[in-house]
Amino acid sequence: MAALTPPAPVVYGEGSRPPRGDYARDGLVLADYTCPQNYAAYTAQDHDTYRQLFDRQSALVPGLACDEFIAALPLLGVKDRIPRFEEINARLTPATGWEVVAVPGLIPEVPFFTLLANRKFPVTDWIRTPEEMDYIVEPDVFHDLFGHVPLLFNPVFAAHMQAYGAGGLKAHGLGACEQLSRLYWYTIEFGLVRQADGLRAYGAGILSSSGELQHSVRSPEPQRLALDVTRCMRTRYKIDSYQQTYFVIDSFQQLFDLTAPDFTPLYAQVQTLGELAADARNAGDTLVSLA
Ligand SMILES: C[C@H](O)[C@H](O)[C@H]1CNc2nc(N)[nH]c(=O)c2N1
Ligand SMILES: N[C@@H](Cc1ccccc1)C(=O)O
Ligand SMILES: [Fe+2]
Numbered sequence: 001m002a003a004l005t006p007p008a009p010v011v012y013g014e015g016s017r018p019p020r021g022d023y024a025r026d027g028l029v030l031a032d033y034t035c036p037q038n039y040a041a042y043t044a045q046d047h048d049t050y051r052q053l054f055d056r057q058s059a060l061v062p063g064l065a066c067d068e069f070i071a072a073l074p075l076l077g078v079k080d081r082i083p084r085f086e087e088i089n090a091r092l093t094p095a096t097g098w099e100v101v102a103v104p105g106l107i108p109e110v111p112f113f114t115l116l117a118n119r120k121f122p123v124t125d126w127i128r129t130p131e132e133m134d135y136i137v138e139p140d141v142f143h144d145l146f147g148h149v150p151l152l153f154n155p156v157f158a159a160h161m162q163a164y165g166a167g168g169l170k171a172h173g174l175g176a177c178e179q180l181s182r183l184y185w186y187t188i189e190f191g192l193v194r195q196a197d198g199l200r201a202y203g204a205g206i207l208s209s210s211g212e213l214q215h216s217v218r219s220p221e222p223q224r225l226a227l228d229v230t231r232c233m234r235t236r237y238k239i240d241s242y243q244q245t246y247f248v249i250d251s252f253q254q255l256f257d258l259t260a261p262d263f264t265p266l267y268a269q270v271q272t273l274g275e276l277a278a279d280a281r282n283a284g285d286t287l288v289s290l291a
Pocket of ligand 3: 144
């Protein structure tokens with residue numbers, strides 16, 4: 001797929017101007033919450049935390065992470081210290097037009113989706129403390145770089161992520177952010193893909209987790225459903241435990257195709273059908289077995 005030319009930067013209207021982070025750039029005021037990666041602020045302990053996380057997690061991925069992720073992981077470059085984002089962009093931008101940009105943490109939906117729509121992936125520029133090695137509440141630089149960035153080297157997934165940005169801004173306008181965030185959660189963060197040689201993880205929340213990678217692909221405990229967009233958008237999720245339900249795709253092209261149609265009628269259908277618990281069993285679900 002030819003590298004898509006990123007659209008012109010988005011200029012915020014007054015209403016969506018964020019409380020901080022207004023940057024004047026090339027004459028445009030781009031209030032997008034991004035900040036330069038504060039590389040000097042990282043301590044030796046921070047770099048060592050990244051190295052330990054990278055070594056532990058990359059040893060776990062064979063047989064559990066999808067092939068595209070394993071193929072792209074080396075493109076993150078250095079693994080004995082936190083990479084400079086421009087080191088990654090030197091490879092990523094020529095590959096799919098994506099650019100990693102630093103943000104101070106979780107940012108509001110509109111700036112987040114606007115960045116995605118412009119092929120800019122927001123990467124948190126701090127790293128967890130050694131005490132948080134096994135669990136963090138918010139995404140840190142390791143979750144974002146290790147979990148999210150490798151698949152941005154894949155042209156189909158890269159195009160899908162940009163479509164998410166535009167879709168997110170549309171959902172915001174329709175008041176459907178909650179529904180769309182469930183789809184994001186169960187695909188981009190916790191999605192599974194069925195390969196010829198079995199189930200594998202592609203969701204960043206799984207790929208960057210030492211415990212959930214094995215659980216999601218091997219445990220008989222959770223249910224696994226073939227991805228149905230409406231079913232997925234009805235399904236609540238928990239942020240502080242392993243998923244009780246995983247949604248499974250057959251390929252990134254299928255994911256791209258399933259999410260291409262206009263979601264407006266689906267958002268209405270989700271409202272009518274109502275929400276489902278994270279572990280709900282529902283008639284019409286297509287179960288995916290472990291074998
Ligand atoms: C879209 C997703 O569901 C969630 O709402 C957004 C909000 N803001 C974010 N901000 C950052 N920095 N990183 C993220 O992953 C997200 N996720
Ligand atoms: N096709 C969706 C937008 C979208 C694209 C890709 C991923 C998620 C959402 C819509 O019309 O709202
Ligand atoms: Fe994430």
